[in-house]
Amino acid sequence: MGLIRWMSVAVVVTSLVLAALVFSSTWSELGNRIGAWITLAVFVLAWFTLGIRAFSNKTIAFSYIALLAVLLGVGVAFLPTMATLQSVAYPLVWVIAERTRNAIIGNVAVALAVGIGFVADSGTSPEALLSNGTIVALSLAFSLALGLWITQISTLSNQRHDLVLELHSTRDELAAISRDAGISSERERLAREIHDTIAQDLTGLVLVAQRAKRELDNNHPAAAAEQLELIEDSARAALAEARALVTASAPVGLTGDGITSALTRLAERYSRETHLTVTVDAEPLPTIARETEVVVLRCAQEALANVRKHASATRATITVSTDDSGLSITVADDGVGFDPNITHTGFGLEGMSERLALVNGRLDVASSAAGTTVRATIPKEVLA
Missing domain, CATH: 1.20.1480 (hypothetical protein mp506/mpn330, domain 1)
Structure with a gap:
């Protein structure tokens, strides 16, 4: 208009x-x-x-x-x-x-x-034709030049307008993709946390409850009471982990006194729940970031969970050490072992690998009929 x-x-x-x-x-x-x-x-x-x-x-x-x-x-x-x-x-x-x-x-x-x-x-005199023809030709030439120039500017303007609209559309698509990626990443994180904490606690509850039932069937009330106490402790631990997960706070195993103490408490708890002898061999460690401590603790939890569910072992050892390349945590057992080359449907080892990948770490697994060794390595540059 x-x-x-x-x-x-x-x-x-x-x-x-x-x-x-x-x-x-x-x-x-x-x-x-x-x-x-x-x-x-x-x-x-x-x-x-x-x-x-x-x-x-x-x-x-x-x-x-x-x-x-x-x-x-x-x-x-x-x-x-x-x-x-x-x-x-x-x-x-x-x-x-x-x-x-x-x-x-x-x-x-x-x-x-x-x-x-x-x-x-x-x-139609030559003078008139020359004069008038010049005027008409110049007017036409100027009109065509100006018109083509303005048309080109208009075309470029329309193209730029289309590009701006396309950029806006692409930006919205990227924002949606980024939002979806964030949601997917958060779901994966929650899946790992639930698997490494609450799911393991519930698995322990089931095993201890079964043991308590056997003790009651065998008329051993004292032993059954001990198992019931373990059930209560495990339930409280699962509840605490759930609350920590909801509030996005640090794992309940990390109370501020270092990863070595947290691993020691973890070993004692697994020993009580499974009657499996779990020992911790950790040299004095430098101060490391809380996020790295979480990765180390979760790897140890998952490795011990695998020992409990699959290894039929009697002993497991958690070893933590540092060198110039970084920190490594090794969980070794004397169980029946498995073939690492066979594809497994469980979430455990895959979840450990994904968790370590977040800190540029690496997972190595070695297994034989004499037992299994799971080694997680975290580079030095991400420790602090």
Whole structure:
């Protein structure tokens, strides 16, 4: 609507100025001046009846451009001053024509009509043809150059607009992908935490409850009471881990006195629950980051859980050491072993590998009929 309004202003103002010029051209015959005024009136009327509607109708656009060429030819035939209408006619053709080719054809048609008008007014003498031809050619060339330049700018602007829209769309898609990736990562983290804590505690509860039942069946109330006490301790530990998970706080095993103490408590608890002898061999460790302590503790928990569920072992040892390359924690047992090359459906070893990958660590597993050794290595640069 803004373009139509400004073009309407241009048509009216140009027509009024030309009408005043025609009125002041007393050297011309009255009939020519009247013809020029009528041409201007038809020019204005044609714009408000056809020109405004030409933007949305191809047939009307073609008819209006043809009428525009005829009006300019007739107007120039009455008075050469009417050639000034080219300043409005050429832009009108450019904005109305749907394609660049149509705009060029329309401009050429207007130029030819103006040339015919000059011939009708000035004759075909060489001087007149040269003078008028130069004016028409220069006007047409300037119109085509300006029109093509503006068209190119408009095309580039539209392309940039499309690129901006595409960038916005891509940004929204990336935001959605990032959000989904964050949700997936958080789900994986929660799955690892639940598997390494609550699931292991519940597994221990089941085993201790079964043992307590056997003690009751064998009429050993004292032993059953001991197992019930273990059940209570395990349930409290599972509840504490669940609360820590909900509040996103540190694992309950890490109480601030270091990873060695946490591993010692873990070994004592597993020994009580499984009657498996678990020992800790840890050299004095430097201060390490809480996130790294969590990884070390979870790896030890998962390795011991695997020993309890699969190894049929009688002894397990947790060894923690550091060197120039970093920290390593090893859990070794004297169980029946397994084949590491066989694909397993459990979450344990895979979860340990994923957890270690978060700190650029590595998991190595060696197993034979004499037992299994699980070694987790964390590089030195992520310890502190």
